Amino acid sequence: MFVCIFLIETVSMIYLHNKVVHSRINQELESLKSRGNSHRDVLEISYDNSTLHHIGLMESHTDTDVVITNTKGDILLSSEKVNSGMKKILKKDLTQVPRKGLIIQSSWKEERYIATVTPFNSDKVNEGYVYMFKNTGDVEDLISQLNKHFLFATLLLLFFMLITIYFLSKALTRPLITMKEATTKLSKGNFSVSVPVRSKDELGELAQSIQSLANELNYLKKERNEFLASISHELRTPLTYIKGYADIARRKDLDIPERTQYLEIIHEESKRLNSLLDELFNIARMDVNTFTISKETVPLSSFLQSVYEKVLPAFTNKNIQLNLECKDNLFMDIDPSRFEQVLLNLLDNALKYSNEYTVTTIKATESIGSISISIIDQGVGIPRADIPHVFDRLYRVEKSRARATGGFGLGLSIVKQLVEVQGGTISVKSSIEQGTCFTIIFKEKKNEDSSSS
Ligand SMILES: Nc1ncnc2c1ncn2[C@@H]1O[C@H](COP(=O)(O)OP(=O)(O)OP(=O)(O)O)[C@@H](O)[C@H]1O
Ligand SMILES: [Mg+2]
Incomplete structure (x- = not known):
């Protein structure tokens, strides 16, 4: 049970973690893109050096960076010194960048930056591009924060799960152990067992069945003993007669009619014994259900x-x-x-x-x-x-x-x-x-x- 629940928990936690990380990164990229879009809007209203300067000033105070290039790729403005990580992204081929912007770097694990690009026009002619960058170090910090929360939640869940499983398995196994002990006793021939019925569920029913089985076996054992005792008694009586009368009949001084009379009694008792055995045999056949009924x-x-x-x-x-x-x-x-x-x-x-x-x-x-x-x-x-x-x-x-x-x-x-x-x-x-x-x-x-x- 523990292994099953542990596996289920692990799988769902990994799934949840991936989903949360994915949506968090998406959120970051979207906000980066919309920031680039608003710079584009400003540039399209007034495209001059003071606007560029203004944008650069604004971005230098945030955790994102902006680079604005013309269509040839010459840098018109950068809020931060352009480093190799940025250059790699700036070199990327830009064909058909939609007006609402494009995510050009989303792999936060491998690269130094995640980045988006938005084209801007002046008089409906493409003048250049607004690149927005965010250092993946910040993103990683964010994710590691998230991981800590996840780890804590997992441990907490595991702890409560262990406690629940401990008590649940105790509650489940206790009656099972009692029943196992009872059946072991039964198999050893001790039929005087008592199985407490603690609940009304399947376990309770099982306990009830074992108890009635034990009672039944106990009754059968008693009945068999009584039956055997009665049979031996029944057999002994005619045998006593037969032995007694045979002893008398063996006496030499007996006349013929007397001897015949005793032999007659012996004969009668043997017949009685015979019919008793016949009836017992009938009963035995009925017990093992070897006789068939044809209705x-x-x-x-x-x-x-x-x-x-x-x-x-x-x-x-x-x-x-x-x-x-x-x-x-x-x-x-x-x-x-x-x-x-x-x-x-x-x-x-x-x-x-x-x-x-x-x-x-x-x-x-x-x-x-x-x-x-x-x-x-x-x-x-x-x-x-x-x-x-x-x-x-x-x-x-x-x-x-x-x-x-x-x-x-x-x-x-x-x-x-x-x-x-x-x-x-x-x-x-x-x-x-x-x-x-x-x-x-x-x-x-x-x-x-x-x-x-
Ligand atoms: N119709 C009856 N009237 C009075 N007592 C009866 C009657 N039928 C049965 N009994 C009593 O019940 C007992 C059991 O009957 P049962 O037929 O099992 O045995 P049985 O007649 O003594 O012997 P068996 O039938 O084996 O030859 C009898 O011993 C008798 O005392
Ligand atoms: Mg009878």
Whole structure:
């Protein structure tokens, strides 16, 4: 930043300096020329020796000099002794000098004089020339004075610039350094960092993003630890059973029916272990997004009807009445097989957590711009404190209750993930001993052809 500003300042200062010097020299030349012109005017009014003498006298008291020549170049008057520098200029060829005068020497750096020439007439015939001279020493003094001012201004500007840059870079770099330290900590696995958000600009937003990234990572780390703990717990339980019953089954004094019974338990527990691993594998696949969804427009009533028929025997078997309420002409944009998985999971829960002689309803309703599908049961319900957690992995309301029904607490977490990847939302309402209602909401997809037909 300093180098950039320094360069900009230098370039603009040099430009300004050149401009000022140039216009100052021009001013000097113009005033020299107009002085020569006024001498011409006097000479043209009365061209005689006394006028010449008078002009010479006037110029001898100023810092400019005058030399008047005739057309042949003979000097008629000079206010100062004509020296070599003046002679050089006087020798210059003069053709077509305009009446308003001409600058004949402007290079103040190299020459001793800057000079102008003005022709004067008498009775409309050119009588001679008025040369005006100014010593370039005076001009150089003037310029060096100007340079001093410029130098002073540049130094002053540089000083203020340095102060500004110092404070500005402090203000800019301090939050950047804090953020850099925070990200270094994050990369080393320390997620409990705090990045202060000091401003509302881009830096503030960056700090905010780093903070939320840290929070997210922290949460993920905690969740992963809890998940691993729950999994190892889940795996240990059936393994304990298997080991225990295997030990008993190995006893020699056991009769065949007893041994068969223990082997049966071992078989059941292995099956349970197997299905747990299957579900975990499913979840892992969903996490890395390796599974694809292929959406299509599905007529809802026939889709729900097929799901209904699939689960009806299980409900009838448990003496639970299953109802389906769905209007015709409702269409949804979903992946049918994934969505069936969702509904089967929810219906499986309704079946598991409802008692005999209750009613479970599958209900599809349409409201402005959305379609909702609800699974309503009259089962045991979920305690208010557990409702926020039912979608968490391996979460079961009552461990013993779920064990009796054979659940892992994975169903709803899979359901939620499947609904969300298809662009829907899922929510739950429940009151204990009254029943539970899971509602899935999707943005509606109307099929114009079918609805108009
Ligand atoms: N319809 C329901 N009525 C009462 N409780 C429910 C209902 N649905 C879910 N729950 C509670 O929420 C918990 C989580 O449900 P989830 O479907 O995730 O697991 P699960 O049914 O126990 O096991 P899984 O579905 O993995 O076989 C269940 O243990 C149960 O206590
Ligand atoms: Mg379930």
